[in-house]
Amino acid sequence: MFVTSALSPQELTRIDVHIATHKAMPGALLPLLHAIQDDFGWVSEECYLPISKALALSVAEVHGVVTFYHHFHTHPVGKHILQVCRAESCQAMGSQKLEKDIKTALGIDYHETTKDGAVTLLPVYCLGNCACSPAVMLDDEVYGRMTAEKVADIVAEARAV
Amino acid sequence: MAIKVYVPRDSSALSLGADRTAKAIQAEAAKRGIEIELIRNGSRGLFWLEPFVEVATDKGRVAFAPVQPKDVASLFDADFLNNGAHALNLGLTEELAWLKKQQRLTFARVGITDPVSLEDYLAHDGYKGLKNALNMTGAEIVKSVTDSGLRGRGGAAFPTGIKWNTVLGCQVEQKYIVCNADEGDSGTYSDRMIMENDPFVLIEGMTIAGVAVGANMGYIYLRSEYPHALKVLNEAIAKAEAAGYLGDKICGSSHTFNLEVRRAAGAYICGEETSLLESLEGKRGQVRFKPPLPAIEGLFGKPTVVNNVISLATIPIILDKGAQYYADYGMGRSRGTLPIQLAGNIKHGGLVELAFGATLRELLYDFGGGSFTGKPIRAVQVGGPLGAFLPESQFDTPLDYEEFSKIWAVLGHGGIVAFDDTVDMAKMARYAFEFCAIESCGKCTPCRIGSTRGVEVIDRIIANKNALDTNGVKEHAKQVQLVRDLSDTMINGSLCALGGMTPYPVLSAMNHFGEDFGLENR
Structure with a gap:
């Protein structure tokens, strides 16, 4: 399937370890994909074949599952993921302007990564922080009552680390 | 000290x-x-x-x-x-x-205790419900849940006891309890609050469900946007296991119940119970045809109770204080309390648990304190992205499943999102279609195609809104009729609530806020 592999032999071994750890679970595919993404930051197409073999699925089925879910990334992402809530509660608190300002500040649109590889910007539909709208999430942390300035501070802080 | x-x-x-x-x-x-x-x-x-x-x-x-x-x-x-x-x-x-004005039953401990302290949980009436349940037959537990009048708090409001009874009646060895924790509705966070702030009450509720219907395995299907809830739940589950509240022979009884948290992956549709089950099985979260009901053929083809977090977290107090205690709260056929979530453009946003029957106005003004921006509240959306938009003239509607359905609205999961007078309702209608297009599982045509066509038609309405010549007026009226026809198809032809209810926000916006669609001066 692949003429050359973009993943190193060590990385391929890591994928095999994830497969071995998860394959006996009932309904193993999602937990397995989560484990791979937690490890690599994204799910490479190169995983499809070994996963399909281990779980007795077709490659197309694995591809179908990976691409069905917004959470799984099929391409490498930045060091940090910034998700901006687009849902109604945040809209009621001015998130549409916030989205625009964030895109301008970072110089990217949704599903893109900044040139320095630091931040990937994604839309999200509700973070469950609706009493403190508008909300964003940087990696695993939620932030409420956001303004473009506050988001810039959070991003700058993350970049500095 | x-x-x-x-x-x-x-x-x-x-x-x-x-x-x-x-x-x-x-x-x-x-x-x-x-x-x-x-x-x-x-x-x-x-x-x-x-x-x-x-x-x-x-x-x-x-x-x-x-x-x-x-x-x-x-x-x-x-x-x-x-x-x-x-x-x-x-x-x-x-x-x-x-806080004093509230009636906190499901949320009795929330904010008071240390969420991951089992000792704290026990000191605040924790596991009393399970203790009682272990001295009852499955049928007695189910009867108690039925008598309490509890209806599914996820939004569909189906009587919880009836669902459990169906699973109880299935004569097979393997059954499952699945907790729907894929809380994707904008304006809702009560599930998250329970999981982060009182995880043991959910664990206890699921354990009682397992004991009642004879299921030895439970799954919490948790949305991936809630990493804190994941940590807290796993910590609480480990503590419950260590103390004998989960696992083999729970509390020295003959019952076994194990519990596992499974992470969702950012698909709104997986809050629909059959697509949730598909997802748990490791597949694309596509909606299943019903029948068979999940209660008969659910997870991995086995009888499965699928309940929302709040429904399950309410079980312990019902088993502790009795069905009548719970049923004494509420109005009409809406018994007990509803954890209401105030969100959006609201001054005092937060969790208000009240018996059914309070009006929207009380919530928006007495609790909410009006809008955050200080401008008049023009519209509220109740029940998430598939809920209707309500104008001020409907703010006196009591929060009750039947009263809401009389005005073609839904209570859903109890989320209330307020908008001030800067909101453009035509844009909100467009967003409703757009959201449906993004989140559609693609299985049925009215939802998959209808949502995209809906965005296009609303765009044409917006573009032609202020057209004054006769031709423009005619074209505009044609597009408006097209939205109504399309909505009719989606309501009657969609497999599940995503396609079937997207017309709620769209048509309610159009019916109550026609001026935003250029319908006023026609």
Whole structure:
């Protein structure tokens, strides 16, 4: 399937370890994909074949599952993921302007990564922080009552680390 | 003895800086050589006052809020540890009108206890429901749930006891309890609050469900946007296992019940129970045809109880205090309480648990304090992205499943999103279609195609809104009729609520706020 592999032999071994750890679970595919993404930051197409073999699925089925879910990334992402809530509660608190300002500040649109590889910007539909709208999430942390300035501070802080 | 200081660990509190506040308090106490015991409790749900700090005194817990790191030194100067006078001193937490007016049953412990302390849970009536359940037959437990009048709090409002009874009646060895924790509706966060702030009540509720219907395995299908809930749940499950509340022979009985959290992956549709089950099985989250009902052929083809977090978290109090105790709250066929979530453009956003029957107006103004921006509240959306938009003329509707359905609206999961008078309702209608297009599982045509066509038609309505010539007027009317026809197809032809209810926000926006669609001067 692949003429050359973009993943190193060590990385391929890591994928095999994830497969071995998860394959006996009932309904193993999602937990397995989560484990791979937690490890690599994204799910490479190169995983499809070994996963399909281990779980007795077709490659197309694995591809179908990976691409069905917004959470799984099929391409490498930045060091940090910034998700901006687009849902109604945040809209009621001015998130549409916030989205625009964030895109301008970072110089990217949704599903893109900044040139320095630091931040990937994604839309999200509700973070469950609706009493403190508008909300964003940087990696695993939620932030409420956001303004473009506050988001810039959070991003700058993350970049500095 | 060290004075107890409470700083919440709830996500919303963290989102407003609770961690920094906690650190500042600890550092300041250390600097002054004062010994304190810092407890990371759950949130009381007064989110406009987070970080909401409390100090234990002999009269009860005193609230200081909102506390930012810059306030900490002055709080110590004012001797806040001994209820000292300070601008942020709100008095006894229990006496705050916002909390006092509530009827907290499902949320009885939320904000009071340390979420991951089993000792705390037990000290606050925890596991009393399970103790009672273990002395009852499955049929008796199910009867108690049925008699309580509890209806599915996820939004569909189907009687929980009837669902359980179907699973109880299936004569097979393997059955499952699945908790739907894929809380994707905008304006809702009560599931998250239960999971982060009182996880044991959900674990206990699921265990009782397992004992009742004869299921030995439970799954919590948790949305991936809730990483804090994941950590708290896993920590609580490990503690429950270690103490014999989960696993083989729970509490020395003959029952086995194991519990596992499974992460969802950001698909709104997986909040629909059959697509949730597909997802748990490791497939694309596509909606299943019904029948068969999940109660008969659910997860891995086995009989499965699928309940929302709030439904399951309400089971312990029903089994503890009795079905009648719970049923005594509420109105009509809506029994018990509803944890309502105030969201969007609202001054005092937060969690209000009340018996069914309060009006929207009471919630928006008495609790909510009006809009955040101070402008008039023009519209509210109740029940998430598939709920209707309500104009001011409908604010006196009592929160009751049947009363809402009379005005072609839904209560859903109890989320209320307020919008001030700057909202453009044509844009909100467009967004409803857009959201449906993004989240459609693609299985049925009305939803998959209808949502995209809907966006296009609304765009044409917006573009032609102010056309004055006859041709423009005709074209506009044609597009409006097209939206109505399309909505009709989606309502009657979609497999599940995503396609079937997207017309609720669209048509309610059009019917109540016609001026935003250029319908006024026609």
